[in-house]
Amino acid sequence: MIWDLDNTLWDGVCIEGEVRVRPGVRHAIEELDRRGILHSIASRSVGEVAVAVLKQNNLDGFFVVPKINWLPKPTNIIAISKDLGVPLDAIAFIDDDRFEREQVSYMLPDVMTIEAQRAEELPLMPPFIRSEITTEAGSRRQFYQNEQKRKNAESTFSNREAFLNSCHIRLVLRSPTEEDIPRVLELMSRTHQLNTTGQVLSREELIKVFHGKSGQTAAVVADLMDRFGNYGTIGVALAETGPTSWTLRYLAVSCRVLGRGIERAFLASLLSEALNLGFKQVRAVFRDTGKNREMRVLYQMMGFRGCGVSEEDGTMEFHARINEAIAGPPWVEVTCGFFSLT
Amino acid sequence: MDRVIETTLWNYLRENCLPQNCEVVYMDDENLFDAGILDSAGIISFVCFMEEEFSLKIPDEDLLPEYFSSVASIAAYIRANTMRTS
Numbered sequence: 157m158i159w160d161l162d163n164t165l166w167d168g169v170c171i172e173g174e175v176r177v178r179p180g181v182r183h184a185i186e187e188l189d190r191r192g193i194l195h196s197i198a199s200r201s202v203g204e205v206a207v208a209v210l211k212q213n214n215l216d217g218f219f220v221v222p223k224i225n226w227l228p229k230p231t232n233i234i235a236i237s238k239d240l241g242v243p244l245d246a247i248a249f250i251d252d253d254r255f256e257r258e259q260v261s262y263m264l265p266d267v268m269t270i271e272a273q274r275a276e277e278l279p280l281m282p283p284f285i286r287s288e289i290t291t292e293a294g295s296r297r298q299f300y301q302n303e304q305k306r307k308n309a310e311s312t313f314s315n316r317e318a319f320l321n322s323c324h325i326r327l328v329l330r331s332p333t334e335e336d337i338p339r340v341l342e343l344m345s346r347t348h349q350l351n352t353t354g355q356v357l358s359r360e361e362l363i364k365v366f367h368g369k370s371g372q373t374a375a376v377v378a379d380l381m382d383r384f385g386n387y388g389t390i391g392v393a394l395a396e397t398g399p400t401s402w403t404l405r406y407l408a409v410s411c412r413v414l415g416r417g418i419e420r421a422f423l424a425s426l427l428s429e430a431l432n433l434g435f436k437q438v439r440a441v442f443r444d445t446g447k448n449r450e451m452r453v454l455y456q457m458m459g460f461r462g463c464g465v466s467e468e469d470g471t472m473e474f475h476a477r478i479n480e481a482i483a484g485p486p487w488v489e490v491t492c493g494f495f496s497l498t
Numbered sequence: 499m500d501r502v503i504e505t506t507l508w509n510y511l512r513e514n515c516l517p518q519n520c521e522v523v524y525m526d527d528e529n530l531f532d533a534g535i536l537d538s539a540g541i542i543s544f545v546c547f548m549e550e551e552f553s554l555k556i557p558d559e560d561l562l563p564e565y566f567s568s569v570a571s572i573a574a575y576i577r578a579n580t581m582r583t584s
Contacts (some may be wrong), residue, residue, distance in 0.1 A: 414538075417537050451538070452558055453561045457531065
């Protein structure tokens with residue numbers, strides 16, 4: 157949710173004098189934050205002045221990567237989308253100025269625009285309604301704020317590998333329980349880039365898999381932490397272990413943790429586990445969703461080769477031979493909590 | 499052999515994937531994934547840059563470790579796949 161400030165978040169123009177936070181706005185901000193929706197700012201003003209007003213009103217902590225400057229709003233919205241790794245079609249923009257809204261709609265048609273008068277209705281609007289609120293959702297803002305700390309720390313290093321090694325990144329793989337279902341559903345439906353098929357299972361199907369009642373398919377989830385904080389559950393995989401074959405049916409890793417080789421570490425551990433079970437020939441399923449080229453590249457860079465497309469549902473099968481345990485990036489320490497792919 | 503392609507690739511990596519104050523001297527055969535310079539998302543942007551910069555189309559099935567792990571292997575791939583006008 158990207159906010160304009162003057163005459164939207166508050167009444168008045170802050171560089172001209174006193175302003176007052178508009179009724180209902182505080183509640184809308186707090187409520188969306190609780191639901192895991194991030195707030196940012198794209199506003200024409202003087203940064204220090206506007207931030208001081210936000211501080212006086214105890215609202216400054218709610219915003220990530222605010223852009224308070226004189227640049228065109230579409231430019232700032234694109235910058236926010238990049239900084240956060242949030243696609244434009246998952247962004248809404250609220251402004252009192254019709255020109256600004258029209259400009260954003262024209263330049264960035266994927267962004268939803270909202271009139272300032274409707275600020276207090278935000279928690280009731282369908283795009284902001286969440287049927288279930290996961291632990292990860294409530295701490296999403298904290299996550300991005302930690303991420304900012306991580307980026308600042310990174311800028312003090314002159315070597316990326318040394319920086320990554322200093323982060324103490326730990327990935328824990330484990331079998332999911334029923335408590336993980338809301339988060340697994342969220343990962344399946346909200347992860348676009350690092351998602352091998354785009355498939356979303358129903359709650360009932362997941363329960364079956366988690367209880368080992370879905371034939372030969374088993375699930376693994378991955379939790380991530382580093383010295384900056386805990387990221388919660390960031391990945392899920394479904395693997396099918398047959399009598400003579402091992403197939404990775406599904407793999408998704410949250411885009412929030414892109415850029416540090418987590419997806420490679422996760423896949424390498426799964427393949428090593430398959431090798432432990434005695435499979436030297438493994439298969440993996442991929443379906444082009446138009447957004448997940450990254451996953452195809454990941455498979456290929458890890459030694460998989462495409463072996464044809466199914467005419468039925470457009471899925472592609474990839475094959476790989478594994479002869480020795482596959483190493484992931486050395487800066488990710490992987491712990492396999494108790495999990496079994498059989 | 500001129501190093502135009504290698505230099506162009508390193509310039510991109512320096513600008514987009516390396517710390518601003520990077521003091522490390524990398525060799526062309528450095529594995530970019532093992533060095534933490536590229537990951538699954540980084541390679542996609544890098545490939546888009548190459549397609550534009552060298553006017554070539556890189557099909558997904560060519561994104562293999564033997565071609566895209568190091569600046570040396572990428573440069574060899576680009577040389578083999580670009581039309582030479584000279």
